[in-house]
Amino acid sequence: MSDMSQSAALDRRERVRNGLSRRHRGEAIFRGIGIAAIAIALALVGTLFWQVLSKGLPAFTQATLHLDVTFDEDVITAGPAPLRSDYASAAQYEAAFLDWRRALAGINWAALIEQAVRAEMPELDAEASDIRRLVDNNAGLTLRQMYQDDPALLNQTLNVALLGSADTDNWLKGTIDRSLPDARQQLSAVTRAIADRFAADGVISMDFAWHIFTNTDSRTAPASAGLAGAFVGSLYMMLVVVVLAVPIGVASAIYLEEFAPKNRFTDLIEVNINNLAAVPSIVFGLLGAAVFINYFRLPISAPIVGGLVLTLMTLPTIIIATRSSLRQVSPSLRQAALGLGASRTQMVFHHVLPLTLPGILTATIIGVAQALGETAPLLLIGMNAFVANIPGTPLDQSSALPVQIYLWQGNENRNFFEARTSAAILVLLGLMITLNAIAIFLRTRLERNK
Amino acid sequence: MSATETQASPVHQTVRTPDPNAHPARLKADAVSVFYGEKQALFDVSIDLPEKSVSAFIGPSGCGKSTFLRCINRMNDTIEGARVAGKITLDDHNLYDQSLDVVELRARIGMVFQKPNPFPKSIFENVAYGPKIHGLARSKADLEEIVITSLQKAGLFEEVKDRLHQPGTGLSGGQQQRLCIARAIAVGPEVILMDEPCSALDPIATAIIEELIDELRSNYTIIIVTHSMQQAARVSQKTAFFHLGKLIEEGPTEEIFTNPREKRTQDYITGRIG
Numbered sequence: 209m210s211d212m213s214q215s216a217a218l219d220r221r222e223r224v225r226n227g228l229s230r231r232h233r234g235e236a237i238f239r240g241i242g243i244a245a246i247a248i249a250l251a252l253v254g255t256l257f258w259q260v261l262s263k264g265l266p267a268f269t270q271a272t273l274h275l276d277v278t279f280d281e282d283v284i285t286a287g288p289a290p291l292r293s294d295y296a297s298a299a300q301y302e303a304a305f306l307d308w309r310r311a312l313a314g315i316n317w318a319a320l321i322e323q324a325v326r327a328e329m330p331e332l333d334a335e336a337s338d339i340r341r342l343v344d345n346n347a348g349l350t351l352r353q354m355y356q357d358d359p360a361l362l363n364q365t366l367n368v369a370l371l372g373s374a375d376t377d378n379w380l381k382g383t384i385d386r387s388l389p390d391a392r393q394q395l396s397a398v399t400r401a402i403a404d405r406f407a408a409d410g411v412i413s414m415d416f417a418w419h420i421f422t423n424t425d426s427r428t429a430p431a432s433a434g435l436a437g438a439f440v441g442s443l444y445m446m447l448v449v450v451v452l453a454v455p456i457g458v459a460s461a462i463y464l465e466e467f468a469p470k471n472r473f474t475d476l477i478e479v480n481i482n483n484l485a486a487v488p489s490i491v492f493g494l495l496g497a498a499v500f501i502n503y504f505r506l507p508i509s510a511p512i513v514g515g516l517v518l519t520l521m522t523l524p525t526i527i528i529a530t531r532s533s534l535r536q537v538s539p540s541l542r543q544a545a546l547g548l549g550a551s552r553t554q555m556v557f558h559h560v561l562p563l564t565l566p567g568i569l570t571a572t573i574i575g576v577a578q579a580l581g582e583t584a585p586l587l588l589i590g591m592n593a594f595v596a597n598i599p600g601t602p603l604d605q606s607s608a609l610p611v612q613i614y615l616w617q618g619n620e621n622r623n624f625f626e627a628r629t630s631a632a633i634l635v636l637l638g639l640m641i642t643l644n645a646i647a648i649f650l651r652t653r654l655e656r657n658k
Numbered sequence: 659m660s661a662t663e664t665q666a667s668p669v670h671q672t673v674r675t676p677d678p679n680a681h682p683a684r685l686k687a688d689a690v691s692v693f694y695g696e697k698q699a700l701f702d703v704s705i706d707l708p709e710k711s712v713s714a715f716i717g718p719s720g721c722g723k724s725t726f727l728r729c730i731n732r733m734n735d736t737i738e739g740a741r742v743a744g745k746i747t748l749d750d751h752n753l754y755d756q757s758l759d760v761v762e763l764r765a766r767i768g769m770v771f772q773k774p775n776p777f778p779k780s781i782f783e784n785v786a787y788g789p790k791i792h793g794l795a796r797s798k799a800d801l802e803e804i805v806i807t808s809l810q811k812a813g814l815f816e817e818v819k820d821r822l823h824q825p826g827t828g829l830s831g832g833q834q835q836r837l838c839i840a841r842a843i844a845v846g847p848e849v850i851l852m853d854e855p856c857s858a859l860d861p862i863a864t865a866i867i868e869e870l871i872d873e874l875r876s877n878y879t880i881i882i883v884t885h886s887m888q889q890a891a892r893v894s895q896k897t898a899f900f901h902l903g904k905l906i907e908e909g910p911t912e913e914i915f916t917n918p919r920e921k922r923t924q925d926y927i928t929g930r931i932g
């Protein structure tokens with residue numbers, strides 16, 4: 209009897225041992241698959257970043273000419289700026305000042321640049337147009353603004369940094385094939401020669417392109433095109449999203465989770481909220497166009513409409529995340545509050561909500577980051593229009609960062625805008641990484657305080 | 659009484675002699691039944707609970723003793739689908755009357771739960787919360803006094819007086835449970851319900867709480883649900899035995915433990931059912 213039970217025990221142990229190697233193998237395989245999956249994901253992310261960084265980083269420096277410009281009175285024929293003391297009334301002065309500005313606008317500022325270039329290269333034999341293509345179309349405007357701000361510059365010589373044209377930038381960075389025949393080059397042989405000579409002499413240097421952050425989009429002067437308009441437009445939209453989506457989302461989540469009776473109606477609402485989170489974003493764009501623009505007559509291409517549409521998209525994210533963090537608060541805490549005679553509202557606001565704050569905050573920032581990168585619905589409410597202003601209010605026409613990326617991506621000057629597009633992507637990614645970092649920082653901070 | 663003294667006291671004590679001065683009952687239950695949806699969890703429970711003494715509810719798991727306890731401060735209201743029939747009266751006022759405000763009721767009938775559940779706030783805030791929401795303190799000094807008195811009554815003050823502003827969740831389990839008792843006392847209730855207050859505590863912490871309950875009974879009506887028959891014997895003057903949702907037998911604790919009338923009570927206290 210005892211022999212039998214002993215042999216049975218041995219047999220059992222044998223069986224366990226036989227199974228062991230199979231189990232260990234299974235575990236090793238699964239671990240291998242997991243590591244492979246992570247490696248693939250990392251490789252993809254790495255490729256993405258490598259692509260964007262290698263293309264986008266060069267765009268943050270741009271060919272800039274440092275020329276000794278003389279504000280020649282033979283060219284600047286507008287006369288001296290009117291003085292306030294010469295006029296009897298403020299209105300008269302205003303009128304004279306406007307006349308003067310108009311005269312300034314009519315001056316051939318490019319001629320000053322031409323003079324400066326020729327002074328730098330006395331042996332130069334070039335047409336005026338060859339020199340003009342060297343610098344950005346806005347370079348003349350830069351000089352005009354300088355003179356208007358300080359008329360005392362007349363006949364003075366100043367070293368001025370002027371942005372090179374997009375074509376000059378391409379040529380010097382090599383983003384255009386240098387071996388192409390003249391007929392297929394953007395710049396004439398003379399202009400290319402000047403550019404090469406200036407680059408060698410240090411007259412043209414690759415300076416950090418601050419204007420990417422301070423200028424708006426530009427079609428006539430692509431080299432000076434910047435993200436400021438789109439950035440501010442996005443900022444206004446996010447403002448609208450935060451102001452609307454957070455209170456509405458958190459309030460509905462609290463009501464549904466803590467106060468609403470559980471019946472078929474609230475079940476229906478719950479299902480619909482979950483469905484809303486899965487609705488393709490372009491549908492929200494259509495809805496925005498139909499409701500906010502056609503029905504409520506809100507302005508087209510305005511951040512307020514974009515913000516409203518993105519609010520609709522962000523709401524389900526915030527509601528679902530807030531509800532799940534409300535559900536995580538332990539029932540014993542709720543009982544403690546109720547048992548002391550706290551009302552339901554007191555229980556929620558004094559005890560439950562403070563504990564769910566990190567969750568709500570994370571949900572909000574993730575929702576806002578999502579909304580920040582959304583493009584499709586914005587195209588349908590006209591935010592893909594070319595806007596060369598920084599919007600002053602959310603009601604002004606504006607672009608948005610992801611839409612700006614889309615617009616630049618489609619620009620016909622591919623050689624120049626390919627890098628520009630990647631640079632805009634970098635700015636957007638930077639903004640999102642910052643938002644996520646803030647979310648993580650605040651969450652760990654709040655959770656530590658618990 | 660200081661903590662060291664109470665810790666030194668033996669964990670097991672002999673059955674307490676019943677309180678010689680029988681106290682009148684202000685809290686009375688009359689034919690209370692509880693339904694969770696279709697399922698009936700409690701059948702026609704009628705019992706008088708004497709004031710300023712400890713009544714213990716004993717019985718095996720799922721016998722309805724906790725359900726009945728939760729009827730007394732209407733915590734069952736918070737459970738979806740729970741329905742209570744019958745009458746519970748405090749000073750002849752029906753607690754289930756439409757006109758009664760449940761918030762006010764819970765200020766008069768406090769509760770201590772099975773697992774210590776202090777708020778994730780400071781010790782001071784934990785105790786001060788009840789008086790604050792009910793507007794019991796007229797000034798800051800007033801509130802401070804309430805907090806200190808309550809902590810003293812709960813036998814916790816000496817241990818925490820130097821760290822009143824540290825989180826209550828940082829205390830040991832037994833201290834947390836005494837903090838919860840102090841929190842309940844701070845509102846100035848007439849009745850304190852305790853739902854297995856020692857089941858998550860070690861024997862020493864249990865002994866301290868039992869001593870505390872014995873002290874508190876001079877001022878409060880205490881009703882305690884317990885799994886431990888020894889505990890019921892040690893702390894209570896009246897015991898009620900529940901089985902399968904019915905109140906089988908109730909009476910002075912000594913009688914229930916030495917001379918039960920019902921066979922089921924006898925079987926339970928001798929360990930034959932449970």
